[in-house]
Amino acid sequence: MNRLLTAALGLAPLALLLALWQAATTGGWYTSVLLPPPIEVARVFGAQWPDLLRHVGASLTRVCVGLAIACITAIPLGLMIGRFKWLDQITDWTIQIFRSLPGIALIPLAILFFGIGDKPAIILITLAAFWPLIISTIFGVKSVERTLLKVARVARAGDALVLRDILLPSALPSILTGLRLAAGAGWLTVVTAEMMAVKSGLGYYIMYAQTTFRAEEIIAGIVTIGAIGLLFDQGIRLLRHRICRWQEGLVLES
Amino acid sequence: MSLLELDAVSKTYRRGQEVVQALDSVSLSAGFGEFICLLGVSGCGKSTLLQILAGLEPADSGAVQIEGQPIAGGHPNASVVFQEHGLFPWMTVERNVEFNMKARGVGAAERRSVARDFINRVGLAGFERRYPHELSGGMRQRVGIARALTTRPRLLLMDEPFGALDAQTRSIMQNQLLDLWQDYRATVVFVTHSVDEAVFLADRIVIMSPRPGRVRSIVPVALPRPRDRADPAFGQCVGEVLGLIHDDLRHLMGA
Numbered sequence A: 001m002n003r004l005l006t007a008a009l010g011l012a013p014l015a016l017l018l019a020l021w022q023a024a025t026t027g028g029w030y031t032s033v034l035l036p037p038p039i040e041v042a043r044v045f046g047a048q049w050p051d052l053l054r055h056v057g058a059s060l061t062r063v064c065v066g067l068a069i070a071c072i073t074a075i076p077l078g079l080m081i082g083r084f085k086w087l088d089q090i091t092d093w094t095i096q097i098f099r100s101l102p103g104i105a106l107i108p109l110a111i112l113f114f115g116i117g118d119k120p121a122i123i124l125i126t127l128a129a130f131w132p133l134i135i136s137t138i139f140g141v142k143s144v145e146r147t148l149l150k151v152a153r154v155a156r157a158g159d160a161l162v163l164r165d166i167l168l169p170s171a172l173p174s175i176l177t178g179l180r181l182a183a184g185a186g187w188l189t190v191v192t193a194e195m196m197a198v199k200s201g202l203g204y205y206i207m208y209a210q211t212t213f214r215a216e217e218i219i220a221g222i223v224t225i226g227a228i229g230l231l232f233d234q235g236i237r238l239l240r241h242r243i244c245r246w247q248e249g250l251v252l253e254s
Numbered sequence B: 001m002s003l004l005e006l007d008a009v010s011k012t013y014r015r016g017q018e019v020v021q022a023l024d025s026v027s028l029s030a031g032f033g034e035f036i037c038l039l040g041v042s043g044c045g046k047s048t049l050l051q052i053l054a055g056l057e058p059a060d061s062g063a064v065q066i067e068g069q070p071i072a073g074g075h076p077n078a079s080v081v082f083q084e085h086g087l088f089p090w091m092t093v094e095r096n097v098e099f100n101m102k103a104r105g106v107g108a109a110e111r112r113s114v115a116r117d118f119i120n121r122v123g124l125a126g127f128e129r130r131y132p133h134e135l136s137g138g139m140r141q142r143v144g145i146a147r148a149l150t151t152r153p154r155l156l157l158m159d160e161p162f163g164a165l166d167a168q169t170r171s172i173m174q175n176q177l178l179d180l181w182q183d184y185r186a187t188v189v190f191v192t193h194s195v196d197e198a199v200f201l202a203d204r205i206v207i208m209s210p211r212p213g214r215v216r217s218i219v220p221v222a223l224p225r226p227r228d229r230a231d232p233a234f235g236q237c238v239g240e241v242l243g244l245i246h247d248d249l250r251h252l253m254g255a
């Protein structure tokens, strides 16, 4: 399928939504104070873009730092847990318990411990990203083909080589799927956390717009969040495409 | 001294209540450079025997020695070619062929040049950068064989390596394997279902019978090499081996 068609297909529902929105405002379904027309929102982007950009920068930085910390910790840990059964037995229940705690529930605790600022936000993002990453890493390692481990054993490959040349690449597609989930979770968390725990970022921008009763700014913030979420996801897909070239033709495109 | 010595090797698998005696007191010896085929119906313990020789499974009792050394956790002078070829899908042909050397700590430059040699030798020059899924079944098997040979094994273990190939590719691969065997001299233990394949390849055919897995008889194949399937002596040998196996089947069916 060619690129243009793909883009057209992907944009079609969004265009429909925009048309509905426009119709709703011209038809006067809601007062324009509550639901400003699209052009008003576009004006916000025109007038406030330096400010918006600053908030985007703040949110993105937090998400990236949080994701990075989560990757550095969850991936090696997941590789070890997937490899060694006894580690799996020790950690299994704990992981299942902690991963089902919603990050939002931890916000008050994080603020109590770390005050208002970057720290609680980044910690919450790290936590939100950690669980999908570690679970998909463990799953990836466990689903390695048995024959390949036999090949390694007959070749007398050491643990380090098995981890680096067999388990990691074998788990990589699964890890990248985990990363997509983690990025989504991180992005959700940052906006929520910024509504309470920090004084910058898109979440803060939206909350502030609400207190000043500027619906067009709230919507501009939401549109920005959605756009960045999409870019993030596309970026990780591209990464997966690059790193997992060997998978082409083996699995359905995702 | 023989290269390979098995003395009364037994192996039982237990899965819950179910107990399967995969091998019952199997004894066998092979000299250096000998080509042995393990032949027998499904479930007679051929793969189990090979796994024990590879050090992948322990025997319950009995002794296994390679060059006078008891094997434990694999032998440095043995290589294995697996049925599903066991190639790493994320490595190119070149990297796959290098793997066994890498595991033994051979330096990158030497690995590369040895790998190139073997890739050329099995006729895969130009495919170094391909991934396994971009190759045909026969080509994948050749990669597996090249990888197994890079460490110059004295014992080469092959579990139905050509089982999944079409008849024509299979015959080409058999000839190529014999060429390589002439050049690199190793004791080969080759598992197969095919009587024709066993007679074409083997110095000796070890016929196994199931439940429990035992060595039923050992048939030396004295035909001169290169062997010709059209030769009446070839057909006679195939008939003789088939007869032995059919006796087994009849016995199994309780007739």
Ligand SMILES: Nc1ncnc2c1ncn2[C@@H]1O[C@H](COP(=O)(O)OP(=O)(O)OP(=O)(O)O)[C@@H](O)[C@H]1O
Binding pocket: B013, B014, B015, B020, B021, B022, B040, B041, B042, B043, B044, B045, B046, B047, B048, B049, B213
């Ligand atoms: N890991 C295992 N656990 C339990 N039983 C096993 C295991 N491996 C093999 N067996 C059993 O041991 C017996 C011998 O199996 P083996 O795979 O050695 O036979 P085979 O001769 O290689 O058969 P085939 O020609 O079908 O490959 C079979 O009955 C099989 O079910």
Ligand SMILES: [Mg+2]
Binding pocket: B046, B047, B048
């Ligand atoms: Mg088998």
